[in-house]
Amino acid sequence: MVQLTEEKMAHIKELRKKAMKLPLHPGVYIMHSRDDTIIYIGKAKALKNRVSQYFGSDKNHNEKVRRMVSNVEYFEYILTDSEFEALILESSLIKQHQPKYNILLKDDKGYSYIKVTAGDWPRISETKQVLNDGAKYIGPYLSAWTIKDTVEEARKIFRLPSCTRKFPQEIGRGRPCLNYYIKQCCAPCRGHVSQKEYNEAVQEALDFIRGGTSDSVRTLTEKMNEAAENLDFELAARIRDRITAINKLKERQKVVASRVPEQDVIALVLGGEKVSIQVFRFAGGRLYDRESFLLNADDEPEQIRSEFVMQYYSMRDKIPPVITIDGPVNDDGVLEEWxxxxxxxxxxxxxxxxxxxxxxxxxxxxxxxxxxAQAMGRATGRETSALDELRQLLNLPKTPEYIESYDISNLAGGENVAGMIVFENGRPLKSAYRKFKIKTVVGQDDYGSMREVIRRRFEEYRAADKPEGFGRLPDLILLDGGKGHVGAIRPLLREMGIDVPVYGMVKDDKHRTRAITEDGGEIAIQSTRAVFTLVSSIQDEVHRFAIGYHRQQRKKATISTTLTSIPGIGETRAKALMKHFTTIRAVSEATEEMLEETPGMNAPAARAVYRYFHSEENDGE
Structure with a gap:
């Protein structure tokens, strides 16, 4: 959190006074730091309204805006005739100045080539540089992802080596690698293929890369039939295997296809301080390129999409007629016009x-x-996606990486307890689980019990001096119960000054998770598979944990009643006996001498316990 000095706060007030004098006119505003560096460029439909927002109350600002405002020394502006012209000017200025607080994409879309090395045992690979090394280069190609993927598939289908061994120098040295045993390499290192056969495979792989799957299948089928007619069944079988591999590849490609001939698909996932954006590019109804970006998550998703689209297509010559996107975009009309x-x-x-x-x-x-998930080294992609979907479903301000869930368990108001579990990054964090004995509520009052637990938990938060355990504020609280529980807890949190979203988890008649509830209604989750699985896991786990603690307490109460009913045995000696012997049965089978040796016991107490379990009136108990 940015902490402002009195001097800085006074300076921001001065900036607001200047902003309030701006015209209600479209334009571009430029924020400068003390060393005259441009740190942010934005556009506005009405300059006065937009710029003055930065220097007003920071309650509605995210951390990125607070940091940016704290570094603004002065601003300038340029008037335009329309919001559309402001967008074009903003895009041009951002590319020119690369401001720190704007979304900046690195354009690494250089051309790619297919490299075929020289020599008797050529290798095929993907590269971005053409060198004067005697190799043959095919290209250029625009999509590095497509070429890399195609080269890898060609090597697998035609069983070409991808290792660093040199041929013919290393033929016969060492054992073949795993690729040979899984039939993805012909193992020239072991001399299992002749130079002629190897070069034929390389040529067929190049034909496959140039002509695509259909042409390769047609050519290979002709070669297979010719080999069969010449009774060269070994060669025919090899070619048949290649055709089978190509056909399997075609089946996989059908999965990623679109009925829209030409489009881009854009989706983002927020995770803590980062946002991952993926772009799928389709032409002729087939996926031909894929790009991935990892940026700072410093704004709302709508604004991130807007800035990303402007930056991305500023660097691309090819713009499809349809851009399919996963959510709303700020200034979508102006962006479409641009x-x-x-x-x-x-x-x-x-x-x-x-x-x-x-x-x-x-x-x-x-x-x-x-x-x-891979970039941040946290949960799997499935769990990351589920958390982001939950954020969207509940309209949360941030991805709920740290979720606390609570459940009350009792039997007709007896042995009243509660369990608290934690899911971090979509997975149980068992070291943070906590158990509560209800102290202030008598009888079966689940709402009162839940209020006690939540109050105690956040009193611990206030008292904590480290951001760990109870000292960490959750991103979301899920209660095992309906809107009554939510209605009982939200006012308590407001009273305590705790700003954490609270929702309930509702089950159906068969005790299966049905929906997420707030005090105003229910939010269905069955149609969102990832969220449904996550919330169901949380509800099942918190119920298991709470009821397990309740059963443990009931068992202790039963044992305590059995032992404390013996004359001379109070709570302290009962606990000492259970700690020493573990079970009631072990206590009942112990001799007087063994009982007397228990810490806290003496001869009369040991005799009383022994007689209790061995007297005729207690026989069989």
């Missing part, structure tokens, strides 16, 4: 709600979640 002018044809945004397009967006989001 994209249309740049592409010289109509361009529109599309937010699908169902069907094939919705599935493509979900697949894009899944890949964005996986990229985020």
């Amino acid at each position: 994209l249309t002018k740049k592409a010289e044809r109509r361009v529109k945004f599309h937010i699908p709600q169902k069907g094939e397009q919705k599935q493509l967006v979900e697949m894009c989001r899944t890949n964005a979640a996986e990229a985020l």
Whole structure:
């Protein structure tokens, strides 16, 4: 959290006075730091309204805006005739000055080539540089992802080596690698293939890369039939295996296809301080390129999408007629107008709600979640995606990386306890689990019990001096119960000054998770599979934990009643006996001498316990 000095606060007030004098006119505003560096560039439909917001109350500002405002020394502005002209000017200035607090994308879309090394045993690889090394280069190609993927597939299908061994120098040295045993390499290192056969495989792989799957299958089928006619069944079988591998590849490619001939699909996933954005590019109904970006999550998703689209298509010459996106975009009308002018044809945004397009967006989001999970070294992509979907479903201000859940357990008001579990990054954090004995509530009052538990938990938060355990504020609280529980807890948190979202988890008649509830109604989750699985796991786990603690307390109470009913045995000696012997049965089978040796026991007490379990009137108890 940014802490402002009195001098800085006074300076911000002066900036607000200047902002209030700006015209209600479209334009671009430019924020400068003390050393005259441009740190942020933005556009506005009405300059006065937009710029003055920065220097007013910071309660509605996110951390990025607070940091930016704290570093502003002065601002300047440029008037334009329309918001559209402001967008074009903003894009141009951002590319020119690269301000610190704007979303900045690195354009690494250089050309890619397929490299075929010289010599008797050529290798095929993907590269971005053409060197004067005697190798043959095929290209250029725009999509590095497509070429890399195609080269890898060609090597697998035609069983070409991907290792660093040199041929023919290393033929016959060492054992073949794993790829040979899983039939993805012909193992020239072991001399299992002749130079002629190897070069034929390389040529077929190049034909596959140049001509695509259909041409390769047709050519290979002719070669297979010719080999069979010549009774060269070993060669025919090898070619047959290659055709089978190509056909399997074609089946996988059908999965990632679109009925819209040309479009881009864009999806983002928020995770803590980072946002992962994935772009799928389709042409001819097939995926031909994929790009991944990891940026700072310093703004609302709508604004992140808006800035990303402007930056991304500023660096791309090819703009499709349809941009399918996973959520709302700020200034979508102005952006569509800008994209249309740049592409010289109509361009529109599309937010699908169902069907094939919705599935493509979900697949894009899944890949964005996986990229985020790998980059941050946290949960899996599935868990990251589920947390982001939960954020969207509940309209949370941030991704709920740290979730606390509570459940009350008792039997007709007896042995009243509560359990608290924690899910961090979509997984149980068992070291943070806590148990509560209800102290102030008598009888069966689940709402009162829940209020006691929540009050005690956040009193511990106030008293903590480290941001760990109770000293850490959760991103979300889920209560095992309906809107009554939520209605009982939200006022308490407001009273304590704790700003944490609270929702309930509702079960159906068969005790299965049905929905998430707030004090105003229910939010269905069955249609959102990832969220449903996550919330169900949380509800099942908190119920298991709470009821397990309740049973433990009931068992202790039963044992305590049995032992304390013996004359001379109070709570202290009962606990000492259970600690020493573990079970009631072990106590009942112990000799007087063994009982007397227990810490805290003496001869009369040991005799009383022994007689209790061995007298005729207690025989069989």
